Amino acid sequence: MLEIADIVTSYGKIEALKGVSLSVAPGEITCLLGPNGAGKTTTMMTVAGLLKPRRGSITFEDRNITGRDPGHIVRSGIALVPENRLVFPDMSVHDNLRTGAYSRSDNEIEDDIDRMFERFPRLDERQLQHAGTLSGGEQQMLAVARALMARPKLLLMDEPSLGLAPMIVEEIFRIIRDLNAEGTSIFLVEQNVHQALKVAHHFYLLEQGRVTFGGSPGDLEEDEVIQRAYLGSAETT
Amino acid sequence: MGSGYALLAIGFTLIFGVLRRLNLSYGPSIMVGVFFGTFLFIQFQAGWYTVLVGTVLGAAIAGAYVERLCFWAIKKGAAVASMVSSFAVWMQLEEGVTIAFPDRTYEFPALGDFELIELAGLSVRQEHVIMLGIAAILVFALHQLLYRTRFGLAVRAVSEDPNAALFMGVNTGRVIFLAFILASAIGGIAGYFIMATEEVITPKFGLQATFKGLIAMMLGGMGSVPGAIAGGLLLGVVEKQAEWYAGAVWRDIAAFMLLFAFLIVRPGGLLAQHTAARDLAALRRV
Ligand SMILES: Nc1ncnc2c1ncn2[C@@H]1O[C@H](COP(=O)(O)OP(=O)(O)O)[C@@H](O)[C@H]1O
Ligand SMILES: [Mg+2]
Numbered sequence: 001m002l003e004i005a006d007i008v009t010s011y012g013k014i015e016a017l018k019g020v021s022l023s024v025a026p027g028e029i030t031c032l033l034g035p036n037g038a039g040k041t042t043t044m045m046t047v048a049g050l051l052k053p054r055r056g057s058i059t060f061e062d063r064n065i066t067g068r069d070p071g072h073i074v075r076s077g078i079a080l081v082p083e084n085r086l087v088f089p090d091m092s093v094h095d096n097l098r099t100g101a102y103s104r105s106d107n108e109i110e111d112d113i114d115r116m117f118e119r120f121p122r123l124d125e126r127q128l129q130h131a132g133t134l135s136g137g138e139q140q141m142l143a144v145a146r147a148l149m150a151r152p153k154l155l156l157m158d159e160p161s162l163g164l165a166p167m168i169v170e171e172i173f174r175i176i177r178d179l180n181a182e183g184t185s186i187f188l189v190e191q192n193v194h195q196a197l198k199v200a201h202h203f204y205l206l207e208q209g210r211v212t213f214g215g216s217p218g219d220l221e222e223d224e225v226i227q228r229a230y231l232g233s234a235e236t237t
Numbered sequence: 238m239g240s241g242y243a244l245l246a247i248g249f250t251l252i253f254g255v256l257r258r259l260n261l262s263y264g265p266s267i268m269v270g271v272f273f274g275t276f277l278f279i280q281f282q283a284g285w286y287t288v289l290v291g292t293v294l295g296a297a298i299a300g301a302y303v304e305r306l307c308f309w310a311i312k313k314g315a316a317v318a319s320m321v322s323s324f325a326v327w328m329q330l331e332e333g334v335t336i337a338f339p340d341r342t343y344e345f346p347a348l349g350d351f352e353l354i355e356l357a358g359l360s361v362r363q364e365h366v367i368m369l370g371i372a373a374i375l376v377f378a379l380h381q382l383l384y385r386t387r388f389g390l391a392v393r394a395v396s397e398d399p400n401a402a403l404f405m406g407v408n409t410g411r412v413i414f415l416a417f418i419l420a421s422a423i424g425g426i427a428g429y430f431i432m433a434t435e436e437v438i439t440p441k442f443g444l445q446a447t448f449k450g451l452i453a454m455m456l457g458g459m460g461s462v463p464g465a466i467a468g469g470l471l472l473g474v475v476e477k478q479a480e481w482y483a484g485a486v487w488r489d490i491a492a493f494m495l496l497f498a499f500l501i502v503r504p505g506g507l508l509a510q511h512t513a514a515r516d517l518a519a520l521r522r523v
Contacts, residue, residue: 050403074406086401088394099394102387103406150406 001026001185002047002078002154007056009039009046016042018209019056024154029176029186031196033229034206040189041083043206044158047187048080049073060154074103079152083159083189085143089132093123096131096142100149109149116145137168144175154185161192173199193226205229240365240372241434243469244427245450246457247379250465251420253454255396255413262303262323264447265330266421267428270296271345271438272334274429278346285433288346292432293425299330300421304414327443334440342439345432368430375426376466383462392416424450452496457507467507471495 002024009017016039024030032040045051047058049070057066065073079100088096097116101109117124120141126134131142140160147155157176161169173195180186180199190196197203197217205213205228212228213220245267252260273295277283283291307322335341348364383389391412394402399409428446432438449472457468472492479491499507 048404069408070403071406071408080404082401082404086398086404088397088401090397091393095390098390099402099405102391
């Protein structure tokens with residue numbers, strides 16, 4: 001469904017991605033694991049159109065979306081739950097959800113907002129509250145709900161469990177599994193290797209801007225994945 | 238007068254709120270619009286509504302020019318460069334108008350011959366009552382636009398977090414451009430009504446408009462629309478009182494004294510909200 005072929009993305013002179021290739025199959029959960037600074041967020045941002053790759057191509061459902069603007073990519077069916085959530089703190093929960101539907105022009109937006117409140121009852125109780133007053137877990141739910149408002153076929157999630165209490169992390173992963181069961185494909189960046197390997201159909205290891213492993217959970221011992229996801233592997237360090 | 242300042246401050250607030258940058262050329266853009274209005278009046282004896290439309294159009298076009306040159310062309314993170322270049326464009330606009338209108342002082346058409354009217358025991362100029370009404374209508378319309386439309390949603394999203402707005406697929410560059418034009422157009426309306434009561438116009442009006450709008454915005458609390466209204470009205474009242482009791486030269490002095498007093502006593506402004514601290518921090522970075 002999503003094919004990333006040999007992309008190079010740089011910040012000025014620093015090459016953060018040095019030829020990354022990977023693919024996300026329809027209906028699956030694909031995880032991208034790797035140590036801090038490996039380029040996971042850069043990969044997400046490049047797919048979402050927020051960074052332009054210097055080289056390589058990105059194809060979504062057989063259409064080339066390389067270098068297209070973010071609005072176009074959202075409309076083609078890819079939505080992002082950004083790192084650190086980035087909800088609009090001084091906007092109400094309700095308005096935050098409306099921003100998620102910004103790229104849509106149909107008249108079912110309010111119905112979808114109601115559906116989000118059914119799915120996330122904790123947001124329902126806080127509809128008119130400013131998003132900045134929510135707890136970390138609630139803000140993460142809001143960030144997910146906001147992305148879903150775009151009716152994505154593929155959901156990009158950048159470290160959704162970051163900084164959350166273990167119970168909330170469980171809930172986030174339950175939501176990820178539910179969404180996937182309903183047919184949404186998911187491309188997930190995670191630091192929580194244990195949880196990620198439990199939900200993933202496929203996973204990739206990214207180290208210093210290069211993919212160093214791609215396969216299914218079970219192809220590698222969890223200990224080795226943890227080792228390489230936190231510290232990087234011996235050859236590359 | 239106060240409602241004119243309130244409108245000036247709202248335009249300022251819109252730009253500062255969305256961009257977190259100060260546009261010093263805001264007043265001069267309005268001045269360009271006002272001169273265009275005067276030109277229509279002198280050349281074609283245009284009626285009041287043509288002059289008003291001309292003023293607003295002129296201000297909006299000048300505002301669009303300023304945005305492309307000082308804000309769009311200069312990348313984010315370079316707030317100082319934007320402010321300095323908006324100052325340079327200020328000089329440019331002022332010189333341009335001086336060359337096009339070499340007599341410097343021109344007549345601006347009054348709204349009409351109005352008499353003083355009695356209102357709750359006070360005698361007030363009818364123009365001021367009309368201006369207050371127009372300001373109220375505009376504020377209401379702006380509120381509807383910001384809180385009831387898709388464009389308003391985008392403006393609010395960009396002003397809170399331009400990156401997150403981009404993630405939602407908002408074309409932030411276009412939203413900023415349109416907000417800039419909107420702010421200049423509101424400034425144009427303010428400029429028209431201020432001029433229609435003053436009845437003479439010089440290129441120095443740009444300086445006046447920038448300062449009065451800026452002071453009113455700071456009095457009210459940076460980036461807050463209700464604050465801009467309150468600050469504008471307060472500034473108008475204080476200036477009028479100073480003029481009445483101490484003479485015309487005291488008008489501007491009183492305005493600055495008021496600002497200093499506020500900066501010491503209540504630096505967040507009249508309607509200091511929880512975001513005021515963030516706004517001030519943004520201003521310091523500017
Ligand atoms: N805005 C930026 N400017 C310059 N370098 C950056 C920027 N963002 C990230 N980088 C660099 O790019 C590399 C990859 O970063 P990132 O994609 O955020 O990694 P990850 O999400 O895997 O932790 C890092 O070396 C980081 O220092
Ligand atoms: Mg990251």
